[in-house]
Amino acid sequence: MIERRRGLTVFSHAVLWCGLAVVVLPVYLAFVASTHPLDAVLTAPIPVLPGDMFWENYTAVLTGDVANFGSAPVVLMLANSLVMALGIAVGKIAISVISAYAIVYFKFPLRTLFFWLIFVTLMLPVEVRIIPTFEVAANLALLNTYQGLILPLIASATATFLFRQFFLTIPDQMLEAARIDGAGPIRFFIDIVLPLSRTNIAALFVILFIYGWNQYLWPLLVTTDQDMGTIVVGISNLIQVAEAEPRWPYVMATTILALIPPVVVIVLMQRQFVRGLVEQEK
Amino acid sequence: MGAIGIRDVRKSFGRTQVIHGVDLDVADGEFIVVVGPSGCGKSTLLRMVAGLEEITEGEIAIAGRSVNKLEPKERGIAMVFQNYALYPHMSVYANMAYGLKIARKPKDEIDRRVREAARILAIEDYLERRPGQLSGGQRQRVAMGRAIVRDPSVFLFDEPLSNLDAKLRVQMRLEIKQLQRRLGTTSLYVTHDQVEAMTLADRLVVMNAGVAEQIDTPLEVYQRPATRFVAGFIGSPAMNFLDARIAEGGDLRLPELEDPLARHPGASNHAGRAVSLGVRPEHLRPPENGEAPGFQLSVDLVETLGADTLAHGRIDDTRHELTARLPGTHKVAEGERVPLTVDASALHLFDAQSGQRIAG
Structure with a gap:
């Protein structure tokens, strides 16, 4: 804003706070619910302040030490999700950066x-x-494996396209200077192209990690073994318990735990690509 | 060790031929400037020497061996680009050391050579900075430093000063000249700026439309331009051209004027020929006491530069436009008729069709 009027500042802050409340309130209520016993959550009015069951509920879901809970320990599901999301993010970036490099810098037929x-x-x-x-994955015996969770989701046209567009903005003289310096295609890729793509890689990593973390349909199909289940699928399993009220404190505790890794990734990588943006020079 | 031989080199992009057979011999240690308008093929020629473009036909030899089939790094060349092409994510030191690192030179030798180049270019204080933190002139120095550390037999410069402001350009021009003198490295320098061309070159190559129109020392190019194009391209303000005809005895006549404009001794063998008569603005002068003026200039516009005054006008109210460069002390007003004259020795005659120099 160019004008600096007090009223305007107050107003824009008010709007920001409203927006923040809309986003944060459900998360807060989920956290509150995860710290109460089940009956407290089910009776009106619902609690608005954290209860005293924090440690009990969280240790219970983390270790899977819950009778008739119908799910693997959350620790295991978190680990599965982490492996899948990291695999998808790293794999997608690795494959697309290489394909984009080939498409931009090499002349080949078609x-x-x-x-x-x-x-x-x-x-x-x-x-x-x-x-x-699914047919292909089943035939390759990839069901209930990490490879089965990761590989089918790894090819990424979007990331390839983004890297291609970025590579096209690297001046040709950079390549020519490197050729005169004696750098071959692989050295040019490792020494020049990858470092210059650092910020793009960081941004894509965040997006793709969350994309992988939030996968639902594919993990649901490809894993039948509970020990291979991912957290997102696990949460929905918790809600769909037969002939009983879902145990909301446990569901909410699991949900809160499922939030943590994506948030951590965003916070860590944000620092990374903000630093990258500041150092950007052309 | 750094002689360049360019033999009948041609270049085509698809079906379009952009260089039509250039021959050039560069002696070891010589500073050659290739100058010409945009699109004349000068950069393409340089890039063929560098190995960044394939040679369609002909041969390029560096230090006596043909380099047609060699990769850029095997040619013993170093290049300075117009936009510097420094690696933005590396420090100045790493930028300069990169080529040597790839060539697997020992660490202490790399260090010695980088520091030596940095000392020559006075960029020792910036070695740890990134290119983004440097000014244009400093980046230009780093780009030259990167070329120097390679200890090449040939330097190639592709319009290295075009991105600098006017003042810095003059300073860097001097530095490049001094540096080249000091290192004695054969240099091929491409520019469209005729001042750079004139001041830097041992010899000039004036290119137009893929052809080297003239290869000679700057002074010779200025005094005896081989073609009308060269005559018009080198010199500022540009040479005046008049459509004239050679009459009996070497008289040069404009069709509209009764009296011959001048008499040129060398032209008498070409009587009857239609010519382009070239005369530089700085060679037009007011007649001295008692001397008959060659013609009157009807002045349309005056530009005062301080040291000089440029008078734009027409000869005796004909359609023939002319620019004269007169001393700054000479007062001229617009609308005035100024008597002017020119020495026959300062006239250039070019064939009206081919543009080739005829005499003078």
Whole structure:
């Protein structure tokens, strides 16, 4: 804002606080619910202040030490989700940065065709190809494995496209200077292109980690073994218990725990790519 | 050790030929400037020497061996780019050391060479900074430092001063000249700036439309331009050209005027020929006492530069436009008729069709 009027400042802060409240309130209520016994949560009025069951509820869900809970320990599910999300994020970035490098810097027959082939897959969401993908995964004995969770989701047209666009902005002279310095394609990639892509990689990592973390349909299909279940699938299993009221404090505790890794990733990587943005020089 | 031989080199992009056979021999230690308007092929020629463009036809040799098939790094060249092309994520030191590091030189040798180059260029204080933290002139020095540490047999400069402001450009021009003298390294320098070309070059290559129109010392290019294009390109303000005809005895006549404009001894063999008569603005002068003026200039516009005054006008109210550069002390007003004359020795005659120099 160019003008600095007091009323305006107060107003914009008020709007910000409202927005914040809308976002934070459900999370807060979830946290409150996770610290009470079940009957406290089910009777009106619902509690608005944290209760005294924090340690009990959280240790119970983390260790899976709950009778008839119908789910693997949350620690295990968190670990599964972490492996899957990291695998997807790292794998997608690794594959797309290499494909984009090939498409931008190498001349090979049908180069444009291959680029458009990759690009066209953007138009096919996971759901469209889920049955054939499941068939393939089943035939390769990938069900109930980390590879099965990760590999089918790893190819990324979006990331390839983003890296391609970024590489096109690196001046040609950079490549020529590197050629004169004697850098071959691999050295140029490692010494020049990757460091210059640092900020893009950081931003993409955050987006892709959350994308992987939030996967629901595919993990639901490809894992039948409870020990391979992911946290997002696990939460929905907790709610759909047969012939009983869901145990909301445990569900909410699990939900809060499921929030933590994406938040940690965002906080850590944000620092990374803000620093990158500050140092950016052309 | 750093001689360059360019033999009948041609370059085509697809079906479009952009360089039509250039021959050039550069002696070891010589400073050659290739100058020409945008799109004349000068940068392409340089990039072929560097190995960044393939040579369609002909041969380029550096230090006596053909480099047509060699990678840029094997040619013993170093290049300074217009936009510097420094690696933004590396320190100045790392930028300069990168080529040597790839060549697997020992650490202490790299260090010695980088520090030596930094000392020559007075950038020792910036070695740990990133290119983004440097000014344009400092970046330019780093780019030259990166070239120097490679200890190449040939320096290639691709319009290295175009991105600098006017004052810095003059300073860097002097520095490049001194540096090249000091190192004695053969240099090929591409520019579209004729002042840079004239001041830096041992010899000039004036290119136009993929052809080297003239290869000669700056003074020779200025005094005896080989073609009308060269004559018009080198010199500021540009040379005046008049459509004239050579009459009997070497008289140069404009069709509209009764009296011949001048008489040129070398032109008498070409009587009857249509020519482009070239005369530089600085060679037009007011007649001395008792001397008959060659013609009157009807002044349309006056530009006062201080040291000089540029008078733009037409000869005796004809359509023939002319610019004269007169001493700053010479008062001229717009609308005035100024008597002017020119020495026959300062006239240039070019064939009206081919643009080739005829005589003078």
